[in-house]
Amino acid sequence: MRNPARKALYCFLALLAGAALIWFGADREQRIGEHWTAIVPLALGFTVAPIALVFLIQALLATRGRALLLAGHRVIARWHVYPAEWEQFRKFDARRSGESVSLANDLWIRKRTPKDAVEVIVGEKSLLIDQSYHVLRPGGLPELHGVRWLHGPPICLEFALRYPRGRYGGNVPATLRVPVPAGSRGAAQRIIDHFEPRLRRKPGLALRNPRRTYRICALLIAAAAAAGGIGYALAEGGALVPVALIIGAIIFAIFAVLLALATFLLTRGA
Numbered sequence: 001m002r003n004p005a006r007k008a009l010y011c012f013l014a015l016l017a018g019a020a021l022i023w024f025g026a027d028r029e030q031r032i033g034e035h036w037t038a039i040v041p042l043a044l045g046f047t048v049a050p051i052a053l054v055f056l057i058q059a060l061l062a063t064r065g066r067a068l069l070l071a072g073h074r075v076i077a078r079w080h081v082y083p084a085e086w087e088q089f090r091k092f093d094a095r096r097s098g099e100s101v102s103l104a105n106d107l108w109i110r111k112r113t114p115k116d117a118v119e120v121i122v123g124e125k126s127l128l129i130d131q132s133y134h135v136l137r138p139g140g141l142p143e144l145h146g147v148r149w150l151h152g153p154p155i156c157l158e159f160a161l162r163y164p165r166g167r168y169g170g171n172v173p174a175t176l177r178v179p180v181p182a183g184s185r186g187a188a189q190r191i192i193d194h195f196e197p198r199l200r201r202k203p204g205l206a207l208r209n210p211r212r213t214y215r216i217c218a219l220l221i222a223a224a225a226a227a228g229g230i231g232y233a234l235a236e237g238g239a240l241v242p243v244a245l246i247i248g249a250i251i252f253a254i255f256a257v258l259l260a261l262a263t264f265l266l267t268r269g270a
Contacts, residue, residue, distance in 0.1 A: 092152045159177075
């Protein structure tokens with residue numbers, strides 16, 4: 001994710017817009033009694049707000065992770081790639097990405113070579129390069145599947161990633177490639193030594209016991225439906241608490257559905 005703080009701001013504004021649409025639709029329905037004219041803003045609000053909230057949380061986590069890396073928290077290795085090396089990497093990456101769709105680099109690479117050196121910081125669970133933040137976590141989203149040397153020139157670290165396939169299940173392979181200057185090979189080897197044992201670990205609890213995960217998600221959805229029904233029954237008085245209860249119930253239900261869907265997609269492609 002490039003510029004996570006800016007993306008967090010955009011998501012926050014979208015969340016405010018969704019909340020405003022929900023408030024406008026609810027207020028119009030209660031004061032004027034026009035159910036049909038209230039449906040459109042309510043539907044838009046309940047669609048935009050949860051999605052914006054999910055992406056806002058993701059952007060905030062990325063912002064926090066970026067700040068921790070810059071502060072040196074749990075950093076494994078760091079180095080600089082100077083303009084001549086970066087230009088060599090940019091050409092090599094274009095050739096490598098053209099070999100297969102799955103080898104396209106997740107890293108957004110500038111079309112022009114930067115004037116100053118590009119800093120690369122690799123932590124225990126993430127990476128920051130040219131202000132682009134990437135999560136490196138086995139069992140995460142995307143899932144880190146492997147890491148290896150790639151002899152260019154220049155020498156690179158190539159991380160194999162997997163994104164869940166949305167419609168048909170399974171996984172979509174992806175790649176994150178990072179250049180390694182000749183003098184930083186020892187630092188890059190520490191990265192491989194760190195991730196290889198973790199890639200052999202068991203998957204997370206949600207993936208180890210999918211049936212239990214589905215049951216928990218079903219209970220969350222049922223609880224959210226009950227809370228939403230109570231909030232709807234109490235909303236006739238025009239109080240704000242029932243409206244907040246309904247919104248919270250919808251958010252929890254969406255979270256449970258996304259968790260169940262992610263579990264299904266990841267286990268189906270395992």
